[in-house]
Amino acid sequence: MKVLKVDHIGVAVKNLDETLKFYQDILGLELQGTEVVEEQKVKVAFLPVGDTEVELLESTDPDGPIAKFIEKKGEGIQHIAFRVPNIEEAIQELKEKGVRMIDEKPRYGAGGAKIAFCHPKSTNGVLVELSERE
Ligand SMILES: C[C@@H](C(=O)O)C(=O)SCCNC(=O)CCNC(=O)[C@H](O)C(C)(C)COP(=O)(O)OP(=O)(O)OC[C@H]1O[C@@H](n2cnc3c(N)ncnc32)[C@H](O)[C@@H]1OP(=O)(O)O
């Protein structure tokens, strides 16, 4: 298994614009862009920090995973994404090692990444995302 870096930290928030007041105006991070990822029912805002990113996530649907997360746990860190060189190989290897995968096939991620999630029950309570980018 090869993990190249922390690709991003996913933060569930109720309102992107409201949250940008902190990350952009106070902390001084630069908003690189936003994207709606339909399949995940989220609107994402990217703020690069060195070679990683803060990924702010606002739900676009009350039934989406982000809305459900906030309902149960409130706003806050929702997942950590690790960059891998080959996501299909990574999924295969984790499955063989007994990791419960939420996604057995890569799905579309923000910025055109290929992503797959491991279930928190297999990761000591952290929702782990694998991300392969061109
Ligand atoms: C845009 C894209 C990208 O980067 O490109 C994204 O990141 S999209 C980011 C948004 N998309 C996703 O997160 C997709 C993957 N997430 C999911 O499929 C879901 O959120 C699950 C992780 C399966 C949780 O589903 P659901 O809320 O229905 O189940 P649940 O509430 O019963 O949770 C099952 C157990 O996992 C725990 N749990 C739930 N969400 C958690 C989280 N984010 N971090 C850590 N633990 C978590 C709950 O406390 C519960 O533990 P207990 O039983 O002990 O109470």
Ligand SMILES: [Co+2]
């Ligand atoms: Co993510």
